[in-house]
Amino acid sequence: MKQSLQLRIAQQLNLTPQLAQSIKLLQLSTLDFQQEIERFLLENPLLEREEGGDGESGPAESAPAETERESSSESEPETGELRWDEVRGGSGRGDDDESDPALNVAQSLTLREYLISQAGLLPLAPRERAMLELLIDALDDDGLLTQSLDEILAQLPQDLREQLEIDEDDLTIALAYLQQLEPLGVGARDLSESLRLQLLQQPESAARRLALDIVRDHLDLLATRDYTRIKRQLQCDDECLREAQALITGLNPRPGADWSADSPRYVVPDVIVDFYRGAWRVRLNDAAMPKLKVNEMYARILQQETGAGLATQLQEARWLLKSVEQRGQTILRVGQAIVERQRAFFEHGEEAMRPLVLRDIAEQLGLHESTVSRVTTQKFMLSPRGLLEFKYFFGSHVDTDAGGECSATAIKALIRKLVQNENKNKPLSDGAIGEELARQGIVIARRTVAKYREALMIPPVNQRKSL
Numbered sequence: 001m002k003q004s005l006q007l008r009i010a011q012q013l014n015l016t017p018q019l020a021q022s023i024k025l026l027q028l029s030t031l032d033f034q035q036e037i038e039r040f041l042l043e044n045p046l047l048e049r050e051e052g053g054d055g056e057s058g059p060a061e062s063a064p065a066e067t068e069r070e071s072s073s074e075s076e077p078e079t080g081e082l083r084w085d086e087v088r089g090g091s092g093r094g095d096d097d098e099s100d101p102a103l104n105v106a107q108s109l110t111l112r113e114y115l116i117s118q119a120g121l122l123p124l125a126p127r128e129r130a131m132l133e134l135l136i137d138a139l140d141d142d143g144l145l146t147q148s149l150d151e152i153l154a155q156l157p158q159d160l161r162e163q164l165e166i167d168e169d170d171l172t173i174a175l176a177y178l179q180q181l182e183p184l185g186v187g188a189r190d191l192s193e194s195l196r197l198q199l200l201q202q203p204e205s206a207a208r209r210l211a212l213d214i215v216r217d218h219l220d221l222l223a224t225r226d227y228t229r230i231k232r233q234l235q236c237d238d239e240c241l242r243e244a245q246a247l248i249t250g251l252n253p254r255p256g257a258d259w260s261a262d263s264p265r266y267v268v269p270d271v272i273v274d275f276y277r278g279a280w281r282v283r284l285n286d287a288a289m290p291k292l293k294v295n296e297m298y299a300r301i302l303q304q305e306t307g308a309g310l311a312t313q314l315q316e317a318r319w320l321l322k323s324v325e326q327r328g329q330t331i332l333r334v335g336q337a338i339v340e341r342q343r344a345f346f347e348h349g350e351e352a353m354r355p356l357v358l359r360d361i362a363e364q365l366g367l368h369e370s371t372v373s374r375v376t377t378q379k380f381m382l383s384p385r386g387l388l389e390f391k392y393f394f395g396s397h398v399d400t401d402a403g404g405e406c407s408a409t410a411i412k413a414l415i416r417k418l419v420q421n422e423n424k425n426k427p428l429s430d431g432a433i434g435e436e437l438a439r440q441g442i443v444i445a446r447r448t449v450a451k452y453r454e455a456l457m458i459p460p461v462n463q464r465k466s467l
Contacts, residue, residue, distance in 0.1 A: 004429070022323040023321070026374045027265070029377075029379070031328075031378070034268075037290045046295050046298050046310065047294065047320065048293060048295050048420065049290065049293075050295075051294050052207065053304075060119045062357075063228075065107055070409075109259070112139075114138045116133060116141060118182060119132050119133065119177070122177060125151075128170075128173070131166065131171060132174045135152070135187065138152050139256060142256050143187070143194075143256025143257070144185065144186075144188055144191075144256070144375060147176075149175065153168060168274075179197055182219070183256070183309055184255060185251070191253055194251075195219075195253065200212075203287055205241060207240060207246075208244075210234060211245075211248050218234070225465050256401070269382035270288050271283065271331065271332060272284075272383075273286060273382065273384070274383070274384070280346055282335045282336045282339050285382070288456050289324075292320070299314065323437060330371070330375055331379060334365065334367075334372060334376065334379075335379075337361050337364050339394050342354055342358070349413065352410065352413055353413070355406070356407070358376070376391045376394065378390065396408045406442050411437070411442060412456055415437075415453055417455055419433075419453075422464075424464070424465070427464040434446050434449045
């Protein structure tokens with residue numbers, strides 16, 4: 001072995017700072033992009049906003065829009081996997097919820113603050129009040145007590161337990177106080193106990209007694225809508241069972257949810273789609289595109305004098321302007337290509353969605369597939385069909401009998417429509433849905449129907465059957 005010098009000729013692709021900056025800006029969401037622009041404006045004195053270019057435009061373009069589900073705004077999704085909504089056949093609130101004082105309180109207080117404010121009205125000793133607040137702190141977001149009293153007690157320091165002489169009986173008494181507070185059902189150890197606490201506040205009746213029996217021992221049968229077994233085991237008729245079910249479905253299975261609801265997430269649409277003069281038009285949202293320019297005074301000074309530092313910042317400012325313009329044009333081109341290919345969706349809805357993959361757009365626009373992937377991530381378009389992410393228009397497909405292709409989104413829309421229009425007394429099984437799709441020229445296996453149905457969060461046939 002020995003050391004030697006060799007000459008070698010090779011080609012290598014280097015990522016220039018300008019190209020790296022363009023890629024970084026392209027993959028950012030609109031809100032992150034605007035934050036990045038603000039950082040550039042603070043760091044580079046040669047950059048400034050154009051007059052009137054502060055992002056303010058028409059009312060429809062300047063206001064951020066709340067994120068909607070990635071589908072047509074005209075069709076509502078089926079309710080989720082076996083959630084309480086399906087057992088009850090609707091939401092847990094009544095029509096007069098807007099006038100409910102408790103819900104108005106939830107606008108400004110957390111669940112903990114609301115419960116502690118009520119606890120302050122109870123005639124409790126300081127020691128009892130401290131244990132009650134201990135249980136309040138252990139509640140989850142739904143207002144339920146998922147930990148046992150033994151576990152809560154074990155979390156206290158040993159010296160504190162001995163000093164206050166706290167045992168499980170003390171916590172049991174504090175729990176009884178907690179379960180008397182509003183909202184009804186708070187402090188329950190499980191769903192069954194929460195519903196029972198709410199039912200105990202209802203007027204005495206035969207339907208209430210039956211409802212108490214159901215939530216105590218047969219809630220799983222009610223969830224699966226196995227009404228035959230409920231009637232056989234509880235010795236009740238259809239009318240009494242309907243009344244009991246109406247009582248149960250009028251309860252709130254998540255008593256603390258109104259106080260712990262997540263704040264809505266807002267996005268600014270990158271492009272706006274509308275129907276203009278007989279054609280679909282795509283345009284950039286001015287609110288999402290900052291108007292920048294180079295400070296003319298500093299630029300003139302640099303032409304007359306030599307300043308290495310400012311010259312570098314001038315070059316960076318020009319690079320940024322070019323990158324911002326290129327980002328906007330790339331997003332616009334991809335948006336136009338998507339709308340052109342999915343014109344039937346905008347005119348007729350989800351059922352007319354065409355199969356589309358990133359490669360199709362990349363080949364049409366002469367871009368790399370990774371570039372299209374960056375453009376379609378966290379980019380949104382505001383259209384008559386709602387606020388939709390670019391990626392919503394891409395998906396898998398299946399072959400049809402006629403030799404064509406059908407988008408998975410369109411198939412899901414058809415399945416949702418079939419379930420919405422089915423006879424609730426005799427709902428369609430996955431096999432029956434597959435047969436109905438086959439009549440329309442779309443042949444898919446029963447397990448594929450089940451996969452799409454679960455993706456739509458539609459419960460199985462036995463859970464959709466009405467009494």
